[in-house]
Amino acid sequence: MENYLLSAIVLIPIIAAILIMLMPEKEVLGPRVMATSAALLTVALSVVAYVLYDPSNARNYEVNIPWIEGLGMQYHVAADGVSVAMLLLTSITIFTGCLISWEIKERHKEFFALLLILVAGVFGVFIAFDLFLFLVFYELAVLPMYLLIGIWGTGRREYSAMKLTLYLMLGSALLILPIFGLYVQAHAATGVWSMDYDFLSSNFRLDEHWQSIFFPMVFIGFGTIGGLWPVHTWSPDGHASAPSAVSMLHAGVLMKLGGYGIIRIGLQFMPDGAQDWAFFFACLTVVNIVYGSLSAMRQTDMKYIIAYSSVSHLGLVTLGICTLSVAGINGAVYQMFAHGIMTALLFALVGVVYGRLHTRDIREMGGLAKIIPFTATAFVFAGMTGLGLPGLSGFVSEVLVLTGAFSAGVIGMPSPLLKYVALICLTGVVFTAIYVLRAMQKMFFGEPTEALITSKYYITLRDTDIREKLALGVLMAVIVLAGAYPAWLVNLINSGLAHGVFPVLGLSGF
Numbered sequence: 001m002e003n004y005l006l007s008a009i010v011l012i013p014i015i016a017a018i019l020i021m022l023m024p025e026k027e028v029l030g031p032r033v034m035a036t037s038a039a040l041l042t043v044a045l046s047v048v049a050y051v052l053y054d055p056s057n058a059r060n061y062e063v064n065i066p067w068i069e070g071l072g073m074q075y076h077v078a079a080d081g082v083s084v085a086m087l088l089l090t091s092i093t094i095f096t097g098c099l100i101s102w103e104i105k106e107r108h109k110e111f112f113a114l115l116l117i118l119v120a121g122v123f124g125v126f127i128a129f130d131l132f133l134f135l136v137f138y139e140l141a142v143l144p145m146y147l148l149i150g151i152w153g154t155g156r157r158e159y160s161a162m163k164l165t166l167y168l169m170l171g172s173a174l175l176i177l178p179i180f181g182l183y184v185q186a187h188a189a190t191g192v193w194s195m196d197y198d199f200l201s202s203n204f205r206l207d208e209h210w211q212s213i214f215f216p217m218v219f220i221g222f223g224t225i226g227g228l229w230p231v232h233t234w235s236p237d238g239h240a241s242a243p244s245a246v247s248m249l250h251a252g253v254l255m256k257l258g259g260y261g262i263i264r265i266g267l268q269f270m271p272d273g274a275q276d277w278a279f280f281f282a283c284l285t286v287v288n289i290v291y292g293s294l295s296a297m298r299q300t301d302m303k304y305i306i307a308y309s310s311v312s313h314l315g316l317v318t319l320g321i322c323t324l325s326v327a328g329i330n331g332a333v334y335q336m337f338a339h340g341i342m343t344a345l346l347f348a349l350v351g352v353v354y355g356r357l358h359t360r361d362i363r364e365m366g367g368l369a370k371i372i373p374f375t376a377t378a379f380v381f382a383g384m385t386g387l388g389l390p391g392l393s394g395f396v397s398e399v400l401v402l403t404g405a406f407s408a409g410v411i412g413m414p415s416p417l418l419k420y421v422a423l424i425c426l427t428g429v430v431f432t433a434i435y436v437l438r439a440m441q442k443m444f445f446g447e448p449t450e451a452l453i454t455s456k457y458y459i460t461l462r463d464t465d466i467r468e469k470l471a472l473g474v475l476m477a478v479i480v481l482a483g484a485y486p487a488w489l490v491n492l493i494n495s496g497l498a499h500g501v502f503p504v505l506g507l508s509g510f
Helices: 002-020 030-051 079-102 110-125 130-144 143-150 156-192 197-203 207-223 233-243 244-254 256-269 271-298 302-322 324-355 375-388 394-410 419-423 427-444 465-482 489-499 500-503
Strands: 062-068 073-079
Touching: 002 030, 002 062, 002 079, 002 110, 002 197, 002 271, 002 489, 030 079, 073 079, 073 110, 073 143, 079 110, 079 244, 079 324, 079 375, 079 465, 079 489, 110 244, 110 256, 130 156, 130 207, 130 500, 143 156, 143 233, 143 244, 143 324, 156 197, 156 207, 156 256, 197 256, 207 271, 207 324, 207 394, 207 500, 233 244, 233 302, 244 256, 244 302, 244 324, 256 271, 256 302, 256 324, 256 500, 271 302, 271 419, 271 427, 271 500, 302 394, 302 419, 302 427, 324 375, 324 394, 324 465, 324 489, 324 500, 375 394, 375 427, 375 465, 394 419, 394 465, 419 427, 489 500
Parallel strands: none
Antiparallel strands: 062 073
């Protein structure tokens, strides 16, 4: 039965979505309870996957069933340490997102159904070990975002939804050529049509010339969803217009598909191309980190502050990957997990504040810590995580990535200049402190602004309820667990990389 654990994690949200759509239109509580229960069940199964995970095996819970045999496409799902870490991230984010979304009233059935279908696609990406199956799940994860933002969003939601979809479809188009190029060239070399990850890894190595052509396409294709500069511009608008739960999934999980895909496909099948292009893309991450931080400093909308913060923090993911080092790549995956939980917490808090004040402008707030102390405490906690405070998850990932960058620069691979790139990226820590402390001061400390006092919502302003406290508390507990005792997560991630990309790159792991 263990072998079907991963399939169950994917199918549960889909089944729940179907059951929700079959409920009567006037049913209010049912869709909320069904979605939250399904999400909680995926959390439980993800924890089981972690507990039963055997780090000595390259693949756990493997199922490999012929699907389209003539074309060499299979239903091949499995999990390594990286997959299990991403399953934990995704399940925790969707569970807390469902709890936060009980305030949704307009077409709530369709909202929860689409949310669950999206997350089923994300789960599928993290367990797919057939490249065609990977693409199917990838598109399933991306497409519902158009409706979720276009229907339930705020502000310029149609514009944001269309911009997001066009950018992500452009990224998908860039991915198709290298993936199918790999497929065709593997057939030419082996005589076998196959998109199976393990078959391609074991029986075929792409020519170095084609690696240098395909790797930048893979990096930019996945970098589009991962917030890579300059193809990141869809992200802030998408964040600002999306409902809270969608922003949580968008920044917390969906953008992590970029880093995951670069590692799983780019580094695994194009290691020589990675060596050729690593320093170039590392330079782009400097822009990500510094530009994202400087842009966040200029914002007054809470969602835009967090959105540009995500652009900056995700620069650490791509920087870690570009170091091509053990510490750097481990740090990149750790940052994916740490940032996912942190940004889910921040967007949940934005939803709490906006749901009560009906404004996201920090200039119209002030002194809120006296009125909503739990919300203020949680926001300060999340801000300190973003700053990289020791003992919280953000600190561990930053140390790993920057250690990897400096060490890679010292040994001169992929470039001796990489240590200077890392030095410039360190300025992002200072800029992060500025916009985080500024936002906290304007929102929660000092005296209430006149705009706040004269607001009709000020009199009825109340702190988080039990449901919201549960969602926020879960996210805060995970941040502490990953920051105060990081060994469980580092060892999990490293075991997956040690059986996968590290041997291809000539590395041995921790």
